[in-house]
Amino acid sequence: MATTKKTTAKTAPAKTAPVKEEPVKKTVAKAEPAKTVATAAKKAEPAKTENVKVETVKKAEPVKKAPVKKAAPKKVAPKKVAPKKPVPVETKVNFFVEYAGAQVPVEEVIKNVKATYGKDAKEISIYLKPEESKAYFVADGNAEEMDVFFC
Structure with missing residues (x-):
């Protein structure tokens, strides 16, 4: 009886062909005075092709600080003043x-x-x-x- 040793072969991940990376074209959108950054970015995009990657660089927008909320002054309810009742005039009666x-x-x-x-x-x-x-x-x-x- 001969014993045979089974060896389990570890499967190595399948090798894939190296992907050829094409150089990335960078386009910088120049802001024109009357146009917004979003409009300039749309114009800077080239026509879509299948194998071309295009990155657009966006200008950093200034960070807007949230306005500091001031505590509203406490509203004090006006004191209710009872309307003054007219003082009844006593009529002197001589009977x-x-x-x-x-x-x-x-x-x-x-x-x-x-x-x-x-x-x-x-x-x-x-x-x-x-x-x-x-x-x-x-x-x-x-x-x-x-x-x-x-x-």
């Missing part, structure tokens, strides 16, 4: 009760009712009967009466 040629101011009757009751009341109702010369009143639920003198 008199007249009977048999004599008169009594109502403010005097109210002042005498408060004095007769003797303490501050939350609510007072007054009923004036000049023919009897009396004032009947209810102060905080307590009913009382007093004399009224017409002068």
Whole structure:
């Protein structure tokens, strides 16, 4: 029994024929005053042929710096001022009760009712009967009466 050694042959990459590089034609686009660089580059391109490589050199455009953004000033909301309400004008009222040629101011009757009751009341109702010369009143639920003198 004879043993044979198998050798594995490594496959080498297929050799290809060297590619002949043709010289690269460089064209420089000259900027004309009224024409843009893009228009000049289009004119500089030669007619396309199959085996010719053409490189165009572009002029470096100046780098534009982004404008520095300034922080906008904070907007302060104007303070809301409530419209001024007109001050109500108190009208002074003079109210008199007249009977048999004599008169009594109502403010005097109210002042005498408060004095007769003797303490501050939350609510007072007054009923004036000049023919009897009396004032009947209810102060905080307590009913009382007093004399009224017409002068």
